[in-house]
Structures are given as C-alpha cells and as structure tokens.
Amino acid sequence: GRVRKYTFNVAMKNTTRLCSSKPIVTVNGMFPGPTLYAREDDTVLVRVTNGVKYNVTIHWHGVRQLRTGWADGPAYITQCPIQPGQSYVYNFTITGQRGTLLWHAHILWLRATLHGAIVILPKRGVPYPFPKPHKEVVVVLGEWWKSDTEAVINQAIKSGLAPNVSDAHTINGHPGAISNCPSQGGFTLPVESGKTYMLRIINAALNEELFFKIAGHQLTIVEVDATYVKPFKTNTIVIAPGQTTNALVSADQSSGKYLVAASPFMDSPIAVDNMTATATLHYSGTLAATSTTLTKTPPQNATAVANNFINSLRSLNSKTYPAQVPLTVDHNLLFTVGLGINPCPSCKAGNGSRVVASMNNVTFVMPTTAILQAHFFNISGVFTSDFPGNPPTIFNYTGSPPSNLQTMSGTKVYQLRYNSTVQLVLQDTGIIAPENHPIHLHGFNFFAVGKGLGNYNPKVDQKNFNLVDPVERNTIGVPSGGWVAIRFRADNPGVWFMHCHLEIHTTWGLKMAFLVDNGKGPNESLLPPPSDLPKC
Numbered sequence: 296g297r298v299r300k301y302t303f304n305v306a307m308k309n310t311t312r313l314c315s316s317k318p319i320v321t322v323n324g325m326f327p328g329p330t331l332y333a334r335e336d337d338t339v340l341v342r343v344t345n346g347v348k349y350n351v352t353i354h355w356h357g358v359r360q361l362r363t364g365w366a367d368g369p370a371y372i373t374q375c376p377i378q379p380g381q382s383y384v385y386n387f388t389i390t391g392q393r394g395t396l397l398w399h400a401h402i403l404w405l406r407a408t409l410h411g412a413i414v415i416l417p418k419r420g421v422p423y424p425f426p427k428p429h430k431e432v433v434v435v436l437g438e439w440w441k442s443d444t445e446a447v448i449n450q451a452i453k454s455g456l457a458p459n460v461s462d463a464h465t466i467n468g469h470p471g472a473i474s475n476c477p478s479q480g481g482f483t484l485p486v487e488s489g490k491t492y493m494l495r496i497i498n499a500a501l502n503e504e505l506f507f508k509i510a511g512h513q514l515t516i517v518e519v520d521a522t523y524v525k526p527f528k529t530n531t532i533v534i535a536p537g538q539t540t541n542a543l544v545s546a547d548q549s550s551g552k553y554l555v556a557a558s559p560f561m562d563s564p565i566a567v568d569n570m571t572a573t574a575t576l577h578y579s580g581t582l583a584a585t586s587t588t589l590t591k592t593p594p595q596n597a598t599a600v601a602n603n604f605i606n607s608l609r610s611l612n613s614k615t616y617p618a619q620v621p622l623t624v625d626h627n628l629l630f631t632v633g634l635g636i637n638p639c640p641s642c643k644a645g646n647g648s649r650v651v652a653s654m655n656n657v658t659f660v661m662p663t664t665a666i667l668q669a670h671f672f673n674i675s676g677v678f679t680s681d682f683p684g685n686p687p688t689i690f691n692y693t694g695s696p697p698s699n700l701q702t703m704s705g706t707k708v709y710q711l712r713y714n715s716t717v718q719l720v721l722q723d724t725g726i727i728a729p730e731n732h733p734i735h736l737h738g739f740n741f742f743a744v745g746k747g748l749g750n751y752n753p754k755v756d757q758k759n760f761n762l763v764d765p766v767e768r769n770t771i772g773v774p775s776g777g778w779v780a781i782r783f784r785a786d787n788p789g790v791w792f793m794h795c796h797l798e799i800h801t802t803w804g805l806k807m808a809f810l811v812d813n814g815k816g817p818n819e820s821l822l823p824p825p826s827d828l829p830k831c
C-alpha cells in the first residue's frame with residue numbers, strides 16, 4: 296500500500312445553525328470534519344495539532360489497529376491527551392478492512408463537533424462484491440446543541456441528572472428546514488435518473504440512535520461497520536451512534552425532489568426530542584420550484600421497524616469474504632450493562648443521588664495515566680485486572696427492576712490471552728430507561744451470534760446461535776430488556792476499550808477495557824510507542 300498523509304488542525308470556528316451562532320471545536324474549520332480516504336493496505340499518518348483550550352485525542356473508530364494500539368485514540372486508555380499547542384502523529388496501517396468507518400474525538404464531549412468519515416477503498420483492482428455505483432456519497436448524521444456542549448455535560452455531571460437533549464439532528468452538518476428556523480438550507484444530493492449511488496451513512500450523533508429513509512426510494516444494504524453483508528432491500532435503516540451502513544440507492548424515478556429524513560429511535564423517556572433532520576435527493580434537470588415528495592418517519596418507539604432491519608443483517612460469507620466465526624470458546628463471559636443510582640451528597644438537584652452506569656456493577660473510573668502505557672512500561676497503581684467475567688450479583692431482568700442498583704467504582708480491566716476466543720453476552724438490565732445500548736469494542740470486529748429478550752439462558756439460547764453467517768461489526772445495540780451474544784478472537788495485543796456509544800452513558804461509567812497480553816513471537820507483540828506519544 297501507499298502512505299497517506301493528513302494534517303488535522305484542531306481549531307475553534309464560529310458556526311451558524313438553527314439561526315444562531317456559536318464557536319465550535321473543528322478539524323480544519325469544517326463541520327463535519329474532512330473525510331479521510333485510504334485503500335486497504337495503506338499506511339495512514341495523521342498529524343493532529345491541538346489549537347484549542349481543551350485536551351484532544353482522535354479515535355479511528357473501527358480501524359483494527361493491529362499491534363498499533365498507540366494510535367487508537369481513547370484518552371487515558373491508549374494514550375495521554377494531546378495538550379493545547381501540542382501535536383501527535385497517528386500512524387497506522389489498514390489491514391484486512393475496506394468500507395466506511397468514522398473518526399472522532401475521544402475525550403470529554405468533543406465528539407459532538409469533532410468527527411468525520413473514513414472511506415477505505417478496496418485494494419487497487421479489487422471490485423466490490425456488488426455492481427459498481429455511479430457515485431459514492433458520504434452521509435454523516437449528527438446532533439446540534441445551541442449551547443456549548445462542554446457546558447451541557449459539565450452541568451449534568453454537577454447535578455447528577457441527565458443532560459439537556461440536543462436542539463436538532465443533522466445530515467452532513469445541517470438540520471434542514473425545520474420549524475424553529477425554516478430559512479436554513481439542508482444538504483442536497485444531486486442524482487441522475489437511471490444511475491445508482493452508494494450512500495456511506497455514518498451515525499456520529501452523541502446520544503441518539505436514528506432512523507434514516509428517502510421518500511420514494513428503496514435502499515439496498517451492502518455493508519455495515521466496514522464488513523460486507525448479504526444485500527437486502529429496505530425502506531428504512533436504523534443506525535446507532537458509532538455504526539456505519541453502506542446503502543445503494545437507484546435513482547429510479549424520472550424527476551423531482553425527494554425528502555431524505557433522519558429521526559430518533561428509542562429516546563429515553565426524559566428526552567422528548569423528536570426532531571427530524573432533512574435533506575433532499577434532487578434529480579438533475581428538475582426545476583428548483585418542484586415541490587418535494589415527503590416521507591413519513593417511523594415513530595420514536597417503532598421497535599418492530601428497527602428489529603426488522605437489524606434481524607436482516609447477515610455476513611456476506613462468500614468464498615472471498617468468509618465469515619470467520621470462532622467455533623470454540625476460551626473465555627465465556629457475561630456482562631450486564633445498564634444504569635444505576637449511587638449516593639451523591641453534593642448533588643442537590645438529584646436529591647443526594649446521581650445516575651451512574653456500569654458493566655457488571657463496575658462504574659469505570661478514568662485513570663490519570665494511559666492504561667496501555669502503564670501496561671507496556673509496568674507502571675503499577677494505574678489499573679487492576681479484576682474486572683468480573685460474570686455479574687457479581689444475580690439479576691433477574693424481567694418483571695420488576697432488580698434491587699441492586701448500586702455499583703462499585705474502579706479502573707478494572709479483563710485480561711484475555713493473546714489469540715484466545717471470546718464469547719461475550721451483553722445483558723441489558725433495563726433499570727431506568729428503555730434504551731438500546733450501542734456497545735462498541737475497540738481493536739476488533741466481532742460476530743453477533745445471538746440475540747433475545749429477557750434473561751439470557753445459556754442452556755437454551757446457545758443452541759440457537761448463528762455460527763454460519765452472523766453479521767460482523769464493531770458496534771452492536773444491546774436491546775432494551777434483552778441481550779446479545781458476540782464472539783471474537785483476541786488476536787490484537789494491547790488495551791482495548793469497550794463502552795456504550797451513547798456519550799452520556801460513557802460519561803456515567805458504562806465502559807471497561809480488555810487487556811490482551813503480548814505473546815512471545817514478533818507478530819504477536821505490540822509495537823513500541825512512537826517517540827511523540829503525548830505524556831500525562
């Protein structure tokens with residue numbers, strides 16, 4: 296592969312949305328940020344220079360980072376942040392992957408405006424396993440707050456309560472014409488009748504799972520999270536923060552304008568935000584005055600619509616792209632994921648308690664030195680290796696909420712043997728809010744082998760696992776009041792974060808890390824850290 300060099304200057308930029316302006320944190324002054332293009336096997340060098348007052352890190356979400364954990368990006372997990380005025384070069388090679396991913400800030404709530412697309416093309420001369428589209432278009436979905444997002448989260452942390460919801464959703468940075476600012480324009484996707492387009496759809500929103508659809512057009516899904524799937528047609532896609540979906544759309548109408556809509560799925564009851572972001576699919580040669588064909592978005596609680604999409608996803612599992620599902624299991628793990636309540640005497644608004652989130656009753660505490668550095672240089676006192684492989688207290692997830700909402704705090708990792716196979720059941724505890732938890736695992740793709748409602752029952756449920764062509768991804772929705780089972784091979788030495796990609800849940804502690812220990816051979820070991828790796 297070749298070497299691709301990028302310069303990311305992190306800088307404030309005054310930006311107007313919803314008829315009001317505010318300074319936002321950007322890369323190179325753009326919102327969404329620049330698209331990073333590469334081919335499979337290319338080496339990517341991104342020089343990130345921090346020109347803002349916040350500490351910054353960038354994560355290349357879904358890039359496997361084989362042996363290059365130093366370039367992964369989550370603050371205090373794999374690196375110390377880049378301090379104001381400092382630079383760091385992220386240096387990684389894209390191995391065995393092609394498709395759409397995203398990059399985003401991985402510290403504080405800077406991801407709100409610090410994000411963009413990663414487009415990985417196949418190796419030169421290697422075709423897609425579907426007809427080549429006429430054009431490809433990146434579609435980044437997001438959220439917009441009128442107020443400063445760091446102020447929003449700081450206020451929530453202080454009070455112990457949920458943060459304010461966003462004021463709008465966005466498509467390629469624009470809400471489209473909505474009632475509280477009808478004059479603003481939205482994103483336009485120009486098409487020619489008879490041609491096929493590939494949309495590279497990315498959900499970069501902080502806290503919102505979204506529906507996406509286009510009036511009068513079906514979507515053919517060909518890829519999710521940079522893995523090919525068996526193509527299928529759908530009217531509506533559902534996409535959680537951190538997930539990506541490639542969809543083919545045939546411009547099979549003759550003319551006119553068609554509404555493109557992104558609307559929320561499964562808000563928590565506290566969040567009453569039901570704003571739909573809009574864009575326009577516009578047939579060329581059509582006069583600007585043509586009225587737009589509208590579409591009805593699913594209601595916020597349209598679980599059946601979402602499940603219909605999710606349950607249709609299967610790995611392509613072709614000769615060229617086989618699904619390499621681990622058939623044996625070395626580590627058999629069950630993690631509960633959910634929200635709880637902890638005492639907080641200083642939280643006046645929360646009546647002396649605060650919302651916390653946890654996995655297996657552990658609320659993760661961010662260390663002040665990066666765990667990967669502590670591991671590599673044998674620095675003690677940064678983390679402990681006693682993250683429980685099973686829930687410490689037995690829950691019953693059906694019926695009334697379990698009584699053990701209390702969590703313990705700690706910087707705990709779960710250690711995996713290099714190249715061992717892992718089965719992990721993620722069980723939602725559904726305690727407070729009926730939300731899906733989109734759980735993202737760094738450093739790996741995993742196969743989603745099973746899914747169900749209520750309590751996971753190993754004796755019964757394991758028999759029904761799909762070990763043939765389960766969808767392969769890096770971010771999976773744990774259904775509200777249910778569970779998903781994933782499998783992966785721990786073939787990447789390093790420290791790998793796993794967390795809910797709803798940013799507020801990460802803030803509240805719904806996160807943990809796997810430590811995959813270095814093997815002995817040269818291919819099994821983590822590379823040494825780059826000389827410009829930031830220090831804490």
Ligand code: C2O
Nearest residue numbers: 356369537735792
């Ligand atoms: Cu896209 Cu750890 O995040």
